[in-house]
Amino acid sequence: xxxGEWSLIIFSILTQCAVGIWVVAIGLRTFTKGTExxxxxxxxxxxxxxxxxxxxxxxxxxxxxxxSPIQAYASVANLLTSxxxxxxxxxxxxxxxxxxxxxxxxxxxxxxILGWVTSFLGLIAxxxxxxxxxxxxxxxxxxxxxxxxxxxxxxxxxxxASTMFxxxxxxxxxxxxxxxxxxKLSLFTMGVLLIQGAFFIVNSEVHSFLPVLYCILLFLGxxxxxxxxxxxYNKSGNGLRPVFYLSLVLLFSAQVLGRYxxxxxxxxxxx
Amino acid sequence: MLSLNHFTKxxxxxxxxxxxxxxxxxxxxxxxxxxxxxxxxxxxxxxxxLILAVLKVLFLEFVRNQKLSQKGKKVxxxxxxxxxxxxxxxxxxxxxxxxxxAFWPENNISPNYYxxxxxxxxxxxxxxxxxxxxxxxxxxxxVKSVYFNHLIVTMLLAVLIIIHINFQ
Numbered sequence: 001x002x003x004g005e006w007s008l009i010i011f012s013i014l015t016q017c018a019v020g021i022w023v024v025a026i027g028l029r030t031f032t033k034g035t036e037x038x039x040x041x042x043x044x045x046x047x048x049x050x051x052x053x054x055x056x057x058x059x060x061x062x063x064x065x066x067x068s069p070i071q072a073y074a075s076v077a078n079l080l081t082s083x084x085x086x087x088x089x090x091x092x093x094x095x096x097x098x099x100x101x102x103x104x105x106x107x108x109x110x111x112x113i114l115g116w117v118t119s120f121l122g123l124i125a126x127x128x129x130x131x132x133x134x135x136x137x138x139x140x141x142x143x144x145x146x147x148x149x150x151x152x153x154x155x156x157x158x159x160x161a162s163t164m165f166x167x168x169x170x171x172x173x174x175x176x177x178x179x180x181x182x183x184k185l186s187l188f189t190m191g192v193l194l195i196q197g198a199f200f201i202v203n204s205e206v207h208s209f210l211p212v213l214y215c216i217l218l219f220l221g222x223x224x225x226x227x228x229x230x231x232x233y234n235k236s237g238n239g240l241r242p243v244f245y246l247s248l249v250l251l252f253s254a255q256v257l258g259r260y261x262x263x264x265x266x267x268x269x270x271x
Numbered sequence: 272m273l274s275l276n277h278f279t280k281x282x283x284x285x286x287x288x289x290x291x292x293x294x295x296x297x298x299x300x301x302x303x304x305x306x307x308x309x310x311x312x313x314x315x316x317x318x319x320x321l322i323l324a325v326l327k328v329l330f331l332e333f334v335r336n337q338k339l340s341q342k343g344k345k346v347x348x349x350x351x352x353x354x355x356x357x358x359x360x361x362x363x364x365x366x367x368x369x370x371x372x373a374f375w376p377e378n379n380i381s382p383n384y385y386x387x388x389x390x391x392x393x394x395x396x397x398x399x400x401x402x403x404x405x406x407x408x409x410x411x412x413x414v415k416s417v418y419f420n421h422l423i424v425t426m427l428l429a430v431l432i433i434i435h436i437n438f439q
Binding site for chain 1: 308310311314315318321322324325328329332422426429433434436437439
């Protein structure tokens with residue numbers, strides 16, 4: 001893997017993390033609306049705010065991967081045939097709708113439809129991103145594992161980052177509803193994480209050091225997140241907060257390492 | 272000395288931007304590269320406005336000091352306006368260049384490129400007129416804000432620009 005591809009790793013991870021945070025936060029707002037609407041809106045406000053800056057950083061970094069950054073606008077010129085064009089267009093639209101959604105939410109309106117339209121644009125951006133690699137003649141990329149890996153990264157990092165920003169809110173530990181939601185979210189994340197790990201093992205040769213390290217980081221991070229959420233579910237208070245931060249570091253490292261292994265597995269059919 | 276404050280009406284500002292574009296076009300007509308990239312440079316300014324919008328939202332969210340918040344808001348609005356006018360100048364510059372090419376006997380430019388370009392000028396003018404509207408930030412119930420109209424026509428403009436680039 002050439003050094004210039006680090007910008008691709010950062011861009012793809014940050015974009016998936018941003019979309020994941022948005023989807024998780026809007027999901028929480030939608031599914032807890034009936035029981036505790038104001039608390040859900042308050043808890044998810046900070047995670048929603050982080051999405052815009054993350055997308056800005058990701059899009060600026062993505063320019064550095066281009067051969068001629070001054071021609072960056074031309075990357076949207078093949079919308080009908082190129083997944084790369086679709087990825088850029090939908091990432092840009094996702095950011096634009098983020099601005100509109102945040103402005104609407106700031107005025108006190110909780111438009112669930114607008115939130116899901118923005119989520120939909122983000123999901124198409126991630127789908128387009130995975131499709132760029134899926135449609136190449138590189139065997140390691142042209143498998144369903146590419147889609148599984150990209151969407152799993154989105155959900156895992158989205159859940160973790162959302163939890164991290166919700167943790168900074170005062171009301172987070174005070175409501176049993178929020179703690180139950182966190183416990184369900186961690187179970188869902190663990191399920192996604194196991195699917196990601198299983199697909200990785202099936203599709204790769206897990207004999208060298210880095211793939212083994214990736215699996216260990218993924219598994220340990222997931223367990224830590226689960227332990228932290230279970231402890232939170234049982235009682236309020238700061239308790240195992242360091243365990244959460246450990247899971248955050250482990251899972252972020254696992255995703256970066258996983259993406260590095262993904263890009264370095266690019267061996268064309270002809271060798 | 273020429274001062275922008277002399278232009279108080281929207282049409283005066285638009286005519287001034289048009290004049291600047293023609294002057295710019297005449298000066299740089301020798302370098303075709305600059306002319307060809309004017310549309311692309313306008314896209315960078317639009318992306319710049321989007322990034323400014325993100326920064327403005329964050330600034331207003333995190334700065335609690337009322338005085339500082341008002342000052343910052345004014346700076347962001349000024350930058351937004353500056354970027355907007357630069358976009359407009361580059362777009363007019365780009366349009367005039369391609370309009371001149373249309374009368375050239377030999378050119379390989381698709382008619383769809385012209386059509387989508389002309390169509391994009393409609394939301395562009397609406398974005399400018401709504402952006403210059405004094406009631407854009409109005410929050411009272413008596414005066415209706417055109418802020419969301421500005422956002423909607425901007426979205427339409429973005430979609431038309433993407434289609435326009437695809438006919439390049």
